[in-house]
Amino acid sequence: MSFLDRITEGWRKNRKPGYYEEFDYHWAMTIDLDQCSGCGACVTACQAENNLPIVGEDAFTKGREIKWLRLEHYWEGEYPDVKLNVIPMMCQHCDSAPCETVCPVSATYHNQDGLNTQIYNRCIGTRSCAVYCPYEVRYFNYNDHAWESPLDQQLNPDVSVREKGVMEKCTFCIQRIRQAKDNAKDDGRRRVRDGEVQPACVQTCPTKAMVFGDRNDPKSQVSQSLNDPRAYKVLDELNTHSSVVYLKKVEAEG
Amino acid sequence: MNVSIQPALKSLRTAALIALVAVVGVFMGYFIDFLITDNPEVSAPEQPIAFSHKIHAGDNEIPCQYCHTEARRSPSAGVPSVNKCMGCHNEVATDSPLIRQVSEYWENKEPIPWVKVHDLPDFVHFTHKRHVQAGIACQTCHGPVETMDKIAVHSRDNDGPTLMASTTGEITNSETSEVGATQNDHWEMGLCLNCHKQHDVVDGKAVRVDDGGFDNGLDCWTCHK
Amino acid sequence: MTSFVVGLFGDPESALAAAGSIQTANLGTPELMSPVPMEGVEEVLGEKKSVIKRFSLFGAIFGGVSGFLLAAITAVLYAHPTGGRPIITFPPYLIITYELTILFGIVFTVIGFFVSARLPNGLWTAWWKQDENRPYVPEAAVDKFAVSVSCASNENVQQAETILRTAGAEEVRDLTEEN
Amino acid sequence: MDGELNQLKYTDIHNDVVRSIVETGPNYYIALITAFAFTLICFFFPWFYQLYYGIGAAGMNHPGVWGTYLASFIFWIGLSHSGTLLSCVLHITNSSWRKAMYRSAEAMTLFSLVVAAIMVMVHVGRPWFIHWAAPYPNQMEMWPNFRSPLLFDVMAITTYLTGSTIFIYMGSIPDFAAVRDRTQGWRNTMYSLMSLGWRGTDTEWHRLHWAYTFLAVLIIPLAVSVHSIVSWDFAMSIVPALHQTIFAPYFVVGAIYSGTAGIVTVMFVLRKFMDFGQYITELHFDNLGKLLLVLSLLWTYINIVEVFTGFYSGASGEIEALNYRLFGFYAPLYWEMIAFCAIAPLLCAFKSFRTSFVPMLVLSIAINIGMYTERFLIVATSLSRQYLPDAWGLYVPSAVEISILLGTFALFTTLFLLFVKVFPSVSMYEVKETMESPKKSTPAASEGSPA
Amino acid sequence: MPNIDRRDFIKLVGAGGVGVGAGVVLRESIKHPREHLIPHVLAPEDYSSGVATWYNSVCSMCSAGCGISVRTREGRAKKIEGNPSHAVNQGGLCAVGQAGLQVLYNPDRVTGPLLQAAGRGSNDFTQITWDDGLTRVASRLDVLRAAGRGNRVAVLTRGTSGHLAELLEAFGQGLGTDRLLHYDYDHPHALHVANQRFFGEQQLPYYDLANTRHLLSFGADYLAGWLSPVHHSLGFAQSRHGGDHRGHFVQIEPRMSPSGAAADEWIPARPGTEGILALGLAHHIVASGHYEGDDVDAWQEVLSAYTLARVAQETDVSESTLRQLAESFANTRPSLAIGGDGAANNSNGVDTLVAINALNYLAGNVGEMGGVIFNPDPGGATSHSRQANYQTLAQLAESARSGEIDVLILNDANPVFTMPVASGFKAALEQIPFIVSLSSFIDETSALADVVLPSHTYLESWGDAFPEQGVGFSIGAVSQPVVAPLYDTKATGDIVLDLARRVGKPMPWNSTEECIKDGWNKIYQESDSNTKTESFESFWTALLKAGVWGKKNHRMTETSRPNANTIASIGVDAPTFSGDAEVYPFVLQPYLSTMHDGRAANLPWIQELPDAMTSVVYGSWVEMNPKTAKDLGLTEGDLVDVESPEGAVRAPILVYPAIRPDVIAMPIGQGHTNYGRYASNRGTNPLEILSPVVDENSGNVASNATRVKIVATGKHVEIVKTSGKSRDLGRDIVQTTGGDDHTAQTNSIPITVIPT
Secondary structure, X not given: OOHHHHHHHHHHHOXXXXXXXXXXXXXXXXXXXXXOOOXXXXXXXXXXXXXXXXXXXXXXXXXXXOOOOEEEEEEEOOOOOOEEEEEEEOOOOOOOOHHHHHOOOOOOOEOOOOOEOOOHHHOOOOOHHHHHOOOOOOEXXXXXXXXXXXXXXXXXXXXXXXXXXXXXXXOOOHHHHHHHHHHXXXXXXXXXXXXXXXXXXXXXXXXXXXXXXXXXXXXXXXXXHHXXXXXXXXXXXXXXOOOEEEEOEEOOOO | OOOOOHHHHHXXXXXXXXXXXXXXXXXXXXXXXXXXXXXXXXXXXXXXXXXXXXXXXXXXXXXXXXXXXXXXXXXXXXXXXXHHHHHHXXXXXXXXXXXXXXHHHHHOOOOXXXXXXOOOOOOOOOOHHHHHXXXXXXXXXXXXXXXXXXXXXXXXXXXXXXXXXXXXXXXXXXOOXXXXXXXXXXXXXXXXXXXXXXXXXXXXXXXXXXXXXXOOOOOHHHOOO | OXXXXXXXXXXXXXXXXXXXHHHHOOOOOOEEEOOOOOOOHHHHHOOOOOOXXXXXXXXXXXHHHHHHHHHHHXXXXXXXXXXXXXXXXXXXXXXXXXXXXXXXXXXXXXXXXXHHHOOOOOOOOOOOHHHOOOOOOHXXXXXXXXXXXXXXXXHHHHHHHHHHHHOOOOEEEEOHHHO | OHHHHOOOOHHHHHHXXXXXXXXXXXXXXXXXXXXXXXXXXXXXXXXXXXXXXOHHHOOOXXXXXXXXXXXXXXXXXXXXXXXXXXXXXXXXXXXXXXXXXXXXXXXXXXXXXXXXXXXXXXXXXXXXXXXXXOOXXXXXXXXXXXXXXXXXXXXXXXXXXXXXXXXXXXXOHHHHHHHHOOOOHHHHHHHHHHHOOOOOEHHHHHHHHHHHHHHHHHHHHHHHHHHHHHHHHHHOOOXXXXXXXXXXXXXXXXXXXXXXXXXXXXXXXXXXXXXXXXXXXXXXXXXXXXXXXXXXXXXXXXXXXXXXXXXXXXXXXXXXXXXXXXXXXXXXXXHHHHHHHHHHHHHHHOHHHXXXXXXXXXXXXXXXXXXXXXXXXXXXXXXXXOOOHHHOOOOOOOHHHHHHHHHHHHXXXXXXXXXXXXXXXXOXXXXXXXXXXXXXXXXXXXXXXXX | OOOOOHHHHHHHHHHHHHHHHHHHXXXXXXXXXXXXXXXXXXXXXXXXXXXXXXXXXXXXXXOOOOEEEEEEEOOEEEEEEEOOOOOOOOOXXXXXXXXXXXXXXXXXXXXXXXXXXXXXXXXXXXXXXXXXXXXXXXXXXXXXXXXXXXXXXXXXXXXXXXXXXXXXXXXXXXXXXXXXXXXXXXXXXXHHHHHHHHHOOOOOOXXXXXXXXXXXXXXXXXXXXXXXXXXXXXXXXXXXXXXXXXXXXXXXXXXXXXXXXXXXXXXXXXXXXXXXXXXXXHHHXXXXXXXXXXXXHHHHHHHOOOOHHHHHHHHOOOHHHHHHHHHHHHXXXXXXXXXXXXXXXXXXXXXXXXXXXXHHHHOOOEOOOOOEEEOOOOOOOOOHHHEOOHHHHHHHHHHHHOOOOOEEEEEOOOHHHHOOHHHOHHHHHHHOOEEEEXXXXXXXXXXXXXXXXXXXXXXXXXXXXXXXXXOOOOEEEEEOOOXXXXXXXXXXXXXXXXHHHHOOOOOOOOOHHHHHHHHHHHHHHHOOHHHOOOOHXXXXXXXXXXXXXXXXXXXXXXXXXXXXXXXXXOOOOOOOOEOOOOOOOEEEEEEEEOOEOOOOOOOHHHHOOXXXXXXXXXXXXXXXXXXXXXXXXXXXXXXXXXEEOOEEEXXXXXXXOOEOOOEEEEEEOOOEOXXXXXXXXXXXXXXXXXXXXXXXXXXXXXXXXXXXEEEEEEEXXXXXXXXXXXXXXXXXXXXXXXOOOOOOOOOOOOOOOOOO
């Protein structure tokens, strides 16, 4: 295929925005805030699955924790009529992500599954993506991290350990998605079945408040859950078109 | 009186020459090192036991996956366990000195510390499984292993390695023989991309489609995650 | 063999005057050398044209086109869609275009300058025969204004010297033997 | 100035300038060595430590991922404006008072840019891969992302650096020639090369004039674009108080503002230590003072607009961010900035102030401190107050950062000292131009020429 | 070309040489170093390199007994996930369960038998061989047993259930001691006693949250700490959005717990008055004729004292709220009332829980779907019979003081940490001549041991668990080793068996595995014939594969009637507190944090897990109502001394919006003095300053019955938390919607039973 053909081909293919909608998958997640109990199981599950470093108390004091998935707490009202609203906040995998455009080396971009990628070994650490992300879910490796032996034996071999100077964030457990596709190919299937792949947080959620799946498949559980009247997106007014959709908390009367 | 800059240049010539030589030297040094360490003959590391793929895969035509059993069902091709070796070699050629070494390891219940020749960076998650199942010959990347006494990183000649239907080990020059012919004869990203841009998987087998573009494993997350 | 007669003047006016009379005496167009740009040269020796502006224009256009193509082509070579925008996105690529326009504009202007001013001096001798030796008087870089006439024959030399002296040259040199 | 320069002959200028290059006393070398030592200790050592340990050596955190490094980057880019930009504008409007000072002003541009470029290296997490931001064919078939504001920066700064280097060099070719004739040995070799065998013929002068003018025309829009683009690094984001349409003009004005102040400082130094008293005169300070006054008013205006629109928007994010800037943790810095950049310059309304050197020096330094603060605030306050209150944080620079910040000034000084040793720091031929050319005094001349 | 003289030539050559050298060095320096490929000697059957293998097992981080599936690669455990087919957790797993990996791979584990010759608490251990260690213990035991004084041996283990517990029993009998104590700080003693008294049930009943539509929780933090949090979470979710009708949850507690945050209503009643409140509701239900039993008169009589007016006045909850609560509780069917933690740990704990049972009974929730369902006898032994409460341990300490105990065998129990200092437990232990610890870690208690015989972690050893709180039918699971032992350790059971052998009382098994299998063989024999597999072996493999076993033996409809004197005995007195209310104005409520009773404090993941309510990491804090803080002039981070009659602990203030002004709360778990690098010398342990106020009925310490005062130290520290500002300034980050009619599809998996 000649050079010129590739140019024209690429031009034709990638002319219009959001064309990845046409691809096989468009992963999305819903989180039911009325079921979430804020227990934090998802946080630890994420840390265990994705080789998140144990940064230590010092780093926490400096505000350098690395938690791809964090729980945000919002108090409402004063004693005795006080409520606590907890919301899990992770990379929203926006379809028009502010962080993607700013990366000078395309270390973060939108892949054909509608995922917001982060390629560690391409990252040069300008940290601009973290600035541009309104959800502040991008975390930077301010130094190399150590796992005191034998803790390192737990490290997940499917996930790279990030070196200093690299940005990282939630990947929707891409290693699991790839594994699921792999299995699908083994079975000679073209597509991954609904529910076949679950990120660590979704899998472990004790209240089953999180649902993950393919938005392009109208029958998938997540698609149905997206139609829930309670569905809303955080900071929707910013037009980030995020792939993580929350279901409103229910204020019961009396 | 003349103010041409030539006299100045003249007086600088030697200095410039030295600088030039130094710079050229750096490049030469880099290249020489490249030649030495990546030349199949030279770069092949000494293995604890002088195992010859030529004898096994070449002369005796043992399929690659007879020993590297994992290749078709696991991301890593896998190294045969010592008892795999013994499986044959408590019958075959038991008296040769090399085999004695093997059996020593076996008796001491020690693993053989093979030296890794084909090595990828830690941030590359390559999977043998998919490629083997798609019918890519091992030689496509590893080169004509069955001709090597000593395994070495295979630097490609111009017509490049070949893609073929069977994975048994013998090379058949199929119509897609220019696959993998690539500007860099080294295990680098370009090598993978080049092949992925020219091929697509049609009912489980890799075929040449000449369709560049976005899908077909060009997503960075295919390997880097 | 050509020889150069150079007259040194203390002030621009008389130097110009001398240059004018040299020209009227058909001794060819003299060269003026001065520590500062001199006013009124063109009235005396005629208009000067420079090709620099053409160079600049070409450079700018070349830069602009190559700038946009660089952005556009590299983007589709290995497509990485970002922010839900199309791969060929004009607003940002126009900025790249803009910058490269200026960059190449500048670079080509410089080239134009070198070509038209035949600098660096001494690298042009290969194909600029008459450049083989160009007269130079160091005082001209300080505070003197020099008029240099290239003469093909001795009588021309005599004539030029007289003209320069009468024009009030503080000193007249013959630079022939120096080359 | 005529009053002053008239007593001078071409030769005097010549001697002064050449002396400034050829004969330098021990003081110069002491200064140079000190500056270099400071650069090593305050800049390079901390930086190497940071390279080894990681950006963690600095005080940055989550969400304050940008810090003083970026602020310094913007600051130095800003300082670089006005040097070349001013000189271009003045060249085209050919105002003669520029000529004595523009050479050093352009040098300032050049070195500020160099420092800024180095700050980028200091800022990024993996500088050893920074070349990935440059478009060059590679086996990975990966190209930089031309949609990124940061890449606009890369392009703009490269262009600007090239442009101003060429501009300052071309302007000093005739002076190199002049110096060439006065030097021997390696200096002579060097200057013969740098002067490209310039002879000062009428043709050469003519070409130089045109080329120089074209460059000036090209560089003015470039300079404007450069700092607009720098501002877009912020404005293209959707962070409250950064996502502002006014940022481009804001940054450009700010840049010229701080740059002009910088020039005042440099002028003062040259005047004092290289005794160019006759060339850099009250007149220059007077004009620069007026310029500062205008710029400060502009700058204040834009600041007010920013605050006004912010509060007027009524968006929780905007208001919180501004509140924080005006009354929050960093508020003292904010008011310090207002005092230095909006109020102090009003003194320039008085001619007596403008024409007195030391006060102007103090003012110029104050302004630049204020301007640095501005850049710091833009980064720090906005990042620590974003959309999700739960993720709010605080950023305080670490010792390493502060040391590197000081180091940049040492680095700049070092470079500038080297410059004054190599370049004629006052443009001889243009100063000569401004003087009346010598009248014919000899009786021989009175006979007139046959023209 | 310039004419090059000799010197220039040398220069050139030099430059070239240097250049080349530099080039080579450059490339060598950026080249990747050679690695090695280490093959197996003998290829293992159960995994191939690069492919993950999953093992089903049981989580032992707490007593809930969730089923887990462990992902292993190349023989290393990589990830723990909930076992989807296990009825208790159905795939879910809490943070601590996830962190179980760090118990296995903890850098502070004991790697082999140790001898502490240098004196107790010196932490100066020397490595010894197993044989040496075992002999040292066995010799002593042997002497005592031979002399028939086996009772001078005490065994103190953490709550062990299943056949391991039986094995320990056998060991105890062999030695002839009845001093065999299981100890968990959070064991629900009061609940057992209360249910025993009101229902006459041995087992805890099953609280069917999944199907209830109105939950009244008296201080029970069912989502975080109480009994079986993950199972309750599933139930909670099921009730919220599982069915067509959204369940309504009410939490009554003085300090808002995660359950309180998740609830629809949070009612801060005065601490210790939950029981009175319950009886108040009961009174209203009976009085308003919602209850038509023939024993209604008896009820009326016993409840007559608890008029809403009085209750409101005592509990500091408005009368209208009480009435409305009672109405909705009685009218919504099915409804459920549970009580625990905060409500149970008072001087009147058991009475309170009885009152709550009564409430359930009167509202007709007993034996109803979505109410209180009685558990069948579990397949295997549970450990409540042997569970030691505060008094038992006090007795143990007493007898230790009076020299009646010669040998103490510890197994993973850490009473020194969880017992109040006032009990003088530590001092008492030091009286015991010989202490041996089977713990995998050196904790505060093991630090006193003379010999440490480290046991495997639960991921390396055999075991089984029969969840105490159950799921309404018999369920159990086998815990199998998922990785080869990391260190020179032995399974607890094997150590015990070995000891038994050495003291000449060998047991019928050679290994723990045998013992477990034996036990399951019995279960297999008992299992009903129609679902029986053809052989035990096939049953066993199926069991290990599924990781869970269950039996369709629900007691759904069974209910029980309290007899007259049970009814008559109902009544809750005002709680008693230690310390004078004048001097000590605040009631201290130590609550179970993510670190449980402190056993999870040495897991870095748990240390780094922001607290569910306050998002604090690494350290402890004192929760205080904003108003109180303002009155005392304290702000977040001010270091204060919390002084009780028994002592004081120092911790920073954390202003907590959802706590009664007269209550101070502190998390349990931090404040270890000797528990590995991640836990030691971090935060403070509120249990230290508890007064030994005991609930006479349960015999357990009333941990909420201590009054304290706050003394500012003037010092200030920064509380390490991940939250910036915990108020969304009208930014609608967490959006809410009114109304009750939400018919979202369920995300919960229905409870599955693996037939035997």
